[in-house]
Amino acid sequence: MDWKNLPSSGGGVEDGRGGGLPGGGIAVGGIGGLIIALIAMFFGINPGSVLGGGNTPTTQTQAPTQSGAPDQTYDFVDRILGSTNQVWSGIFQQAGRTYTPPKLHLYSGYVNTACGQASSAVGPFYCPLDQKVYLDTSFFNEMNQRLGGGGDFAYSYVIAHEVGHHVQNELGISDQVERAQRQARSEAEANSYSVRLELQADCFAGVWGNHVSSLANLTQQDVTEAVNTAAAIGDDTLQRAGQGYVVPDSFTHGTSAQRVHWFMTGFKSGNPNNCDTFGQNYGQL
Template identity: 45%
Template sequence: MRWQGRKGSSNIEDRRGGKAARAGGGAGLGILLIVLVGWLFGVDASFLLNQDNTVATSTGNVGALDAGEEEAAAQFVSVVLADTETVWSDIFDEQVGRPYEEPILVLFSGVTQSPCGGASGATGPFYCPVDQKAYLDTAFFAQMRRQFGVKGDFAAAYVVAHEIAHHVQNQLGILGQAHRLRSQMGQAESNQISVRIELQADCYSGVWARAAQSLLGTLEPGDLEEALYAAKAIGDDAIQRQSGRVPRPHTFTHGTSEQRMRWFSTGYQTGDVRACDTFGANSL
């Protein structure tokens, strides 16, 4: 991905280096609040809990970054965020017919607070619809490489684009609609709605990737393969197998590896947000 030397976004809230409000001993409660608020707004955050409904723990130093790596990651995220602003402003103008409202992306190290609760390296990146901000621990990219074997800058860009896609869903009213559906359903059915939310975000990420190439010329050979490999590595079935469990489809909240790859490809091939209607699809 061509990003070095390019202008970053002004919509970065940098809480690294002790600037963040610390979750401290209340981090477990904070994570539970993220799950609750995420459910209310249609953003699934149940991946923060394991199958026994206990708070997920981090993987030690698996995501540790040295100072140089962390600063490079911060600069990279800023450039990718700027790209999403350019792309989604254009798409909203052309396909939606109204202005795009840019979100804030919060960079933090270790732990921080959000209106959705405390965030830490254990939570992974997430979008909080309460304050319309995306939250990202810069160490997550190292964790992707070391724990999931996901490499490449465009794979990391896909992660940022996916969280910004949740902001797009929020602006389009999709998260609110999803909440109304989930409030009328049991857990298994609610999980199915969550899968549709996440696969749509993957599809929107593909729409972004196509437009980023068309408008900005950012993609390089192999970039799409990096994004697809990332989508494959973080499918529900792949993650459950990696943890030594037999995949249990009724517990899936983000979609299988095959589904995540296919919906990203759909977005990239069409470049049309209307092609990302996972809620109207008979089959995912």
């Protein structure tokens, strides 16, 4: 992947790194229900398990940057965001609409957001209240080590997935889904909406990949990286690894097979109208 061919976001990335308390845990127990309800996490961990207990381990790993060295991480994230701005602006424009790009906030350790305080333990997320994607790039190390192997295009998929949640917000899909969830008659039904929302964000990430594939010279190897990531973060795979068994009704992000399927649906077609994971034409463009 030649990500340096992609355009800068022109100031869309806020650098809040270095703000983490060195070696200190943070009081994540103070996070209200709001953030749990609102953050659309990429990493299918159960917030209850992250926030439960009095002594939550937090990741304090610094982002992989060195003072004095060119900041590759910032440049990379900036260009991936810039390319999502370009792709979605174009798609919205063709549909006679205007796309307002999100900001991307880099942090290390913990961060205050309009959705509440969060630690890097929750993984990358999007906060619709301030329309920002929050990313601690130590998550990339985590992907490398135990979530499918990482790689440039896999990291890009993470960012494009979170931007996909912003697109859902722009299209009013998030609101429609929240309404439907409030009327759900069971937790399983409410969770099924979360799964569809997450799978659509995967599909939107694929749509972005389709549109940058020639500019970024994507190869089969790049696509394999993203697919490996999607497979590694399916609810079934994570649950099997975490607790040794799978509880389908508690899924919030979809199975590995579903995540791969919807990413590839977006990637092959490049058309967000093919990302109707709800089967109800929510937010057609």
